[in-house]
Amino acid sequence: MLTAKQHELLLFINQRLDESGISPSFEEMKEALDLKSKSGVHRLIGALEERGFIRRLANRARALEVMKMPEGGNVGGNNVARFAPVKETKPQIQIPVAANDVMEIPLHGKIAAGVPIEALEGQNSLSVPMALLGAGEHYALEVSGDSMIEAGILDGDYALIRKANTARDGEIVVALVRGEEATLKYLRREGQQIRLDPANGSYEPQYYAPHEVEVQGKLAGLLRRYH
Amino acid sequence: MLTAKQHELLLFINQRLDESGISPSFEEMKEALDLKSKSGVHRLIGALEERGFIRRLANRARALEVMKMPEGGNVGGNNVARFAPVKETKPQIQIPVAANDVMEIPLHGKIAAGVPIEALEGQNSLSVPMALLGAGEHYALEVSGDSMIEAGILDGDYALIRKANTARDGEIVVALVRGEEATLKYLRREGQQIRLDPANGSYEPQYYAPHEVEVQGKLAGLLRRYH
């Protein structure tokens, strides 16, 4: 799927994102790849984007995001005992269903209950207006608990998650902690540590080493139903 | 399903992808299959593609992707015991849920800004899965302000409103006050008065005479988008 250069760049971006949470600038990527011009980086970025490995905000500085990693490349930056065979790779194309601007996305179960998401992949799915999602592969989780209540995310809401391996500081992510517990939290980095912040005064922030936390996606939308 | 050569090539591609994450070039595949021309590889690739075993980006270098492996061939190369022998990772259309239907509901503008809703009926509309709505006529409003923040309704959210003239105590309604100001509030009755409760400690409940308040609908759902 990738050329050597593309692969090299992707690895570098992923590493930097993993370590510092800040995407490298074109200049830095240029240096990392030992190039003397940024234009090459630009083309490589374009190729990676075309292939769905990264996403970016147009005309924004340091706004890269790794969506997936190729086989063989280690995702978590370093050798984590990644218990789950992270089968995440092969992208299943999301096909817009009959109705014009609505998409069916899989509903993977509840989150915050300490269960790895992969475990409970069901057949359920949810129709979501495309306006709520961007590009990329998405899935939905039913929110359980009140740990994000101050972010306006209530028990029973449906969180729409875009698959991603990385996130920037302050984003709300689905984080798999030590391969066992998946939670929805604010992601922040403090020095060499990863901090998972709930949005509820009654709960404490939690600190982890980078290799203990795997980002499985970031919050892209929210659905709530009143009765 | 596959000829010997096709099978051999598929195995090779998968192996390389697994080991390095970089797809082999035609030249490399030629070598691997011990051919003396790339044209043969070209045909084999075409055959594999036709049968859905691989996918590729047209006219792109090293842009192969393995979709599935024939029975017997292990997909995951080395590291992990890839649990599912990946029988089909193809397009995989998602299964529609119960009420798959979608509704286009009009987007009437913002609420909470002191403007009667009717005034700004625009052309905009929003596609919403019917599962989120019940029966009845609906419309959407963009929430402006933070007066309902403690109810998990944030600035910029889209409120899905079901048209109604009445509501029960404690429901969140769109209330038109004295014919001029439309707001989203909890509705409560206290004796002969109507009480509109914000969900924000910084705001005070407001009391009105019944004839001053017209219920224009009740909150039926909520959509939020993260960027």
Add this chain to the structure above:
DNA sequence: CCACTTTTGTTCTCTAATCGTTCCATTCAT
């Protein structure tokens, strides 16, 4: 809030090497 500077991303042009595509001749096995 504005003007100014720095950082960062975008685009274009050239050059070269790699890569994919195609067509046609040749070989091989029935």
Add this chain to the structure above:
DNA sequence: ATGAATGGAACGATTAGAGAACAAAAGTGG
């Protein structure tokens, strides 16, 4: 022979690297 598989080579497209000028965003100081 005849159809299928293979070989060969020319061709065009993509990938890559460099350099520079430009435009847009972010940061700074008044």
